[in-house]
Amino acid sequence: MKNSISTLCLALAPALALACGDAKELPDISPVAVVALDDHIVWVDAQNDEAHLLDVSDERPSSKTTRFALPKGSTVVQRRNGKNEVLVMSVGDSEVPGKLAVVSPDGVDRIHEFATSYDRLVQSDDGNFALAMFSENVSGFVGAGSLLFNPSEVSIVKLNESSDTRVVTRPLSAVPRAARRVLFAPPMTVGGKAKQLAVALFASQVAILDLEHLDRPAYTIELSQSADLDLSQALFSPDERKIYLLGARSSDIFVISLLPAGVSRTNDFEPTVNQLGAGETPTDMVLYGAGAERRLLAVSPESALVIQASSNRVTPVLLEFPASRIVYFEGRAPAEDREEARALLYGATAVVTFVDLEDIEERGTRNLEILNVGSGITAATTLSKSLVLLKHGDNSLSLLDLEKRSATKISAQVDLSSAIPDF
16 A cells, blocks of 8 residues: 555644645544555544545545445444455444444445444454454443343354344353453364354353354353353364363363264254363463374463373473463574474563474473573564564563574664564
């Protein structure tokens, strides 16, 4: 997209538009959100219920915008995943409490209607599904529209369909709580049938919804009846038909296997749960390998945990320095030419740990190597196959070469919050 930076400044601050065109034609609005499409900038005027589109396909774009009316009360604005469209969710009106408008460069293409007002919207990676839901503090959301409602209720939209009949509303749990997270699983095959699933994480429950059969109820799985597990992370293994789960208040790793269901079942798949004792509370996990060599690597403050997926055997490897996060990569080591599965473990300390994953269960700590990077780490962003950008608590950066296992410190004179690679 040409001149995208200067044009985005134009959209956010009309006073700066003199460099791009005639500022007098710009609307005087306070946008609720600004979204970049392939060759347009779209910003939403929630006060006047309008979308403004600015064409930036020319070398020197005009400041003249095209306006389209939107449903009343825009609350959530997102670019549709994988498509040149914007999704605008609104609180609607007394007749239709919630609406989802799909906006393209040609205007509002279609509007999907909900029986209630939601304040959260999540999409599948391919942009085929959108799921409208309540946030955890839904009791304070004026758009809820009713004194009586189920916070676990969601409305699923097939975004490629134009008919409002493609909106299906389902409760995900009998517990009157909103889901903390909803994740879309990659396609997997269960009992010879292709499945696309949405997985909702509650405090101690998991709900699994078959997106290809929205007429069927969701499976709700109670992982613990006595504790708030604070479920925080899920990993999908399509080949194994498994879902791995971590809870911030649990020392266990939960494994949900999806099996073909009997003919008497409403759904054609059935989940079973296995609980792996990790000893400490795991904070991050990754999957690597394939088939019989498939492994789950998890990290807890004092250990790396290697779990054999086929047998659920857990091998702990003690760490010299605490770690809480994992960067998985396949590459070389300084004294080796062969590319292998490896991992970088990091946390709040100034020391990172490299883990050579091949034969880790037999070699243990001999497969570990540490590197001092100068100060504690708050975030890591993968830039390429062999480069990782580390952000430190002292507002500095380090460029870490995974293959050379060396770090170069970079100072900053401004406050840094996050990094987004652009190549």
